[in-house]
Amino acid sequence: KQYGPFDLSAIPIGAYEPRWMMEAQHVSPDEAVRIHMDVQSKQSIGVHWGTFALANEYFMEPPFKLSQAVKNNLLNSSSFIVLKHVAQIYNVPTTTTFSEETPIPELGVETPQPEELRVELNRINDWNFNIFHIEAISGERPLTAITYRIFQERDLIRTFSIESHKLLSYLFALEDSYQQVPYHNKLHGADVCQSMHVLLNSSGIKVREKTKTFCFYYFLSNNKIKGRVQRIRDPGGDIRSSSTRCPPSRDLAILYNDESVLENHHLAVAFKLLQADERNIFSNLSAEQMETLRKRVVDMVLATDMAKHKTLLADFQNLVAAKKMLGNDYLMLESYDDRILVLKNMIHCADLSNMTKPLDTYSKWIDRLMVEFWKQGDAERDLGLDISPMCVRSPTTKDKYQIGFINSFVHPLWETWGSLVYPDANTILETLAQNREWHEASLAALTSSTTDNSSSHDDKQN
Structure with missing residues (x-):
């Protein structure tokens, strides 16, 4: 008064x-x-x-x-x-919304090739899953088709009392939120999701029976969200590096205090989509369950930040070493710390799984990745910045840096995973070695060609 x-x-x-x-x-x-x-x-x-x-x-x-x-x-x-946290930096795209009266497509998507799509989705447990074919025959909705099938196969719809029309509304909105860039797009998100699904079947991992339904299915759901959250668009356009060097990403860097900027943004957008009742797939969870689920999701998504790779891998290696000392055939995930550590590394493996796929699949992924990197290098050059090493347009960039990336990051991670689930990952490790040899042979041929051309040029001058 x-x-x-x-x-x-x-x-x-x-x-x-x-x-x-x-x-x-x-x-x-x-x-x-x-x-x-x-x-x-x-x-x-x-x-x-x-x-x-x-x-x-x-x-x-x-x-x-x-x-x-x-x-x-x-x-x-x-x-x-x-003030809605994410609304100021991201607008939900206009997309298809399903209602209780809307007929639900059997496979989650409308397609003129339902039988062919059904046959391909029946291979959802195959590590050599043909993700590119799924994209072509799913009406370009691979993320929705794959995730909807996984939710059915793992009985997550019943476990979480998810209404099918809300699940599809959420998946459509999320899929439409991805940037249309060559690599970090909805197909990559679908690939991570399917790879995670396969890794969860590893025989070397066991969960106590009494917690299997209540706890482990939470993790399964979180993993699906992680697979779907990957690389959602940010206001910065096509610049995909997690670096905050480029001005278009500065607003996000300021918002998230330079900590796991894109990972934090992806989480924010994914949970923003859940705010709309027609997309809230977890509306039947209690507040306590939702809080628990969110914590798991956040922990796992932030673990995919490559800046955390070394620490995460070191902790994982110690856990696997302890398993070997105990002489167990499988790892009993009895504590939350053990479960979340394994699952963080599992999603990290799924995120870095392209190099472990057959060469005809891997070569498509790496070609897309290089196009995206080169576009980023062009943007960095136009902004007057030093071009990131992997973004330099050079004939040897792809092979040289992929060999280094495999040796320094991918192989140590997958080797540790292979020790945990032995012998489940033996074929995967063999394929990784073969793809590294392919790069080595390609780099040797390019280097030899460059040397020959240089020698020929010197001879002419003499």
């Missing part, structure tokens, strides 16, 4: 459940609206929500409860607002 009315008020709206514990410290959205009215605020902004899981309510619930409280008190919806 002494200082009001106020032009603008920042009023807390989060961390309010359970009321018997929190009412003395934090206000609920209903109480926040009463404060807004009591101080005669012309405009209020909801704060203290959506950053940390401090209470029992789902961390994204406060804005929904606030909206309802504003409506119940017959206030203008614009008089009390919240």
